[in-house]
Amino acid sequence: MPKPNISRESFAAMAATTGLKLSEAETRELYEAYGHVEAMVARLRGAKRPIAAEPAVVFKPER
Amino acid sequence: MAEIPTIAEAAALIAARKLSPVELTRACLARIERLNGTLHAFIKVTPERALAEAKAAEAAIAAGGSKGPLHGIPIAHKDIFETKGLATTAHSKVLIDHVPQADAVAVAKLAEAGTVMLGKLATHEFAWGGPSFDLPFPPARNPWDPQRFTGGSSSGTGAAVAAGLALAGTGSDTGGSIRGPSHYCGVTGIKPTYGLVSRRGILPLAYSLDHAGPLAWTVEDCAILLQAMAGHDAQDPGSADVPLPDYRAALAGSLKGVRIGFVRQFHESGNPANDAVKSALEAALPVFRSLGAEVRDAELAPLADWHACGMLIMMCEAFTLHAPWLRTRPQDYGDYMRDRLRLAAFVSAADYIEAQRARRELCRQFAATMREFDLLISAVMPSEAPLIEEMGKWASFERPSLTFPYNVTGAPALALRCGFTAAGLPLGMQIVGRPFEESLVFRAGHAYERATSWASRRPALAN
Numbered sequence: 001m002p003k004p005n006i007s008r009e010s011f012a013a014m015a016a017t018t019g020l021k022l023s024e025a026e027t028r029e030l031y032e033a034y035g036h037v038e039a040m041v042a043r044l045r046g047a048k049r050p051i052a053a054e055p056a057v058v059f060k061p062e063r
Numbered sequence: 064m065a066e067i068p069t070i071a072e073a074a075a076l077i078a079a080r081k082l083s084p085v086e087l088t089r090a091c092l093a094r095i096e097r098l099n100g101t102l103h104a105f106i107k108v109t110p111e112r113a114l115a116e117a118k119a120a121e122a123a124i125a126a127g128g129s130k131g132p133l134h135g136i137p138i139a140h141k142d143i144f145e146t147k148g149l150a151t152t153a154h155s156k157v158l159i160d161h162v163p164q165a166d167a168v169a170v171a172k173l174a175e176a177g178t179v180m181l182g183k184l185a186t187h188e189f190a191w192g193g194p195s196f197d198l199p200f201p202p203a204r205n206p207w208d209p210q211r212f213t214g215g216s217s218s219g220t221g222a223a224v225a226a227g228l229a230l231a232g233t234g235s236d237t238g239g240s241i242r243g244p245s246h247y248c249g250v251t252g253i254k255p256t257y258g259l260v261s262r263r264g265i266l267p268l269a270y271s272l273d274h275a276g277p278l279a280w281t282v283e284d285c286a287i288l289l290q291a292m293a294g295h296d297a298q299d300p301g302s303a304d305v306p307l308p309d310y311r312a313a314l315a316g317s318l319k320g321v322r323i324g325f326v327r328q329f330h331e332s333g334n335p336a337n338d339a340v341k342s343a344l345e346a347a348l349p350v351f352r353s354l355g356a357e358v359r360d361a362e363l364a365p366l367a368d369w370h371a372c373g374m375l376i377m378m379c380e381a382f383t384l385h386a387p388w389l390r391t392r393p394q395d396y397g398d399y400m401r402d403r404l405r406l407a408a409f410v411s412a413a414d415y416i417e418a419q420r421a422r423r424e425l426c427r428q429f430a431a432t433m434r435e436f437d438l439l440i441s442a443v444m445p446s447e448a449p450l451i452e453e454m455g456k457w458a459s460f461e462r463p464s465l466t467f468p469y470n471v472t473g474a475p476a477l478a479l480r481c482g483f484t485a486a487g488l489p490l491g492m493q494i495v496g497r498p499f500e501e502s503l504v505f506r507a508g509h510a511y512e513r514a515t516s517w518a519s520r521r522p523a524l525a526n
Contacts, residue, residue: 036406041371
């Protein structure tokens with residue numbers, strides 16, 4: 001499992017914004033797994049798309 | 064009846080008055096009675112209803128009112144497909160008392176085509192959380208070796224079809240949930256183009272990635288089933304309004320000159336496959352060449368890019384729809400589903416949109432590749448079915464999925480047998496087409512299936 005880059009304190013602060021009730025043990029387990037999320041996010045953030053590159057899901061007023 | 068017929072075989076026998084739908088349904092019910100205690104493929108069996116539907120089908124056919132090849136054919140539905148008056152639980156305590164007021168569109172269409180419903184099939188919890196041992200029902204087991212994983216999330220469907228408990232079943236596929244069980248259980252399943260089958264009445268996992276399709280024994284059976292399931296639904300915002308070809312008629316065409324790309328990079332470097340899988344895939348290539356196709360390697364974006372894109376989208380959409388229950392009833396989820404959803408709460412809106420921007424880019428690259436090729440051959444899983452106890456909570460995060468790319472593109476992807484390990488466990492491959500070109504995908508799969516003998520093998524316990 002990839003080790004998370006974020007600190008445990010910063011992760012706990014993020015957890016507080018989710019609206020989930022998490023015990024310390026649960027927060028610890030999610031922290032350990034969060035490295036997977038960081039790795040996926042880094043792949044996408046690193047792609048340097050043009051500012052006008054649109055998402056695949058776009059608003060269509062007729063639907 | 065000793066042999067388990069395909070749908071095409073059963074339909075021909077029924078039409079010739081050599082097989083009764085009641086006899087066929089009784090045979091399936093007898094196999095369920097004998098094997099479901101081991102396989103846990105069904106979480107609810109409806110024998111009275113099945114026999115009543117079979118008798119009605121038999122009477123209608125005898126009176127000259129056949130509805131076609133699915134009339135009188137016993138099938139079952141994954142328990143995220145809503146069934147009127149019959150609990151649809153998503154294999155979860157969260158929905159244990161959920162009794163829908165209407166059938167899912169796909170269920171209704173299959174019923175209109177004359178199928179007989181045997182009951183509801185096991186799934187991973189809400190099509191993501193599994194295999195789990197802390198849910199209201201046990202996880203399905205692989206008929207080739209009940210100690211092994213069926214794949215998921217259409218786990219009960221894969222097991223039921225492989226063991227002949229049903230001639231076919233429904234599945235859904237957000238990241239590989241039709242194709243994984245097809246590979247591990249040695250059956251055939253198609254994830255059709257996004258929007259070809261209505262999602263209305265199917266409990267969602269991720270709105271922009273969810274697909275529905277059939278699993279059956281052969282490619283021809285899948286073509287018959289998809290014909291009944293597909294069609295525009297104005298009440299599904301993702302539904303495609305496209306003409307439907309005759310999929311079964313298209314099976315007869317030739318593969319001469321068809322350009323097939325082999326996506327070797329995915330299983331060699333993206334998610335390295337074991338030798339058995341690699342050998343089975345390599346051995347399929349000369350078969351396609353002998354059928355007249357041109358086969359060469361194809362290059363797509365790195366597998367990890369596809370995986371990151373699909374997984375982040377799936378996580379965010381799944382968290383969004385589960386958040387109200389997750390905040391108020393977390394104890395009603397199994398451990399795997401609850402923690403996977405909780406992790407999804409940590410993906411930001413900006414990263415979700417970044418994933419959707421990546422999706423458009425990946426789809427554009429895929430379309431460019433598909434101007435060079437008519438079809439792709441791609442691995443389904445990197446190995447044969449693992450032991451079910453080895454499937455950890457974060458397994459699907461640890462190695463990039465070989466199936467997610469075609470959920471991201473929404474392109475049709477058929478999974479079918481292409482070999483067996485030395486120990487007799489099945490292996491599969493994907494045949495992928497351009498959006499809405501299911502006919503060519505089926506034609507290639509059917510031609511391959513007829514040129515090989517893999518479909519003649521059933522799990523020993525089914526005999």
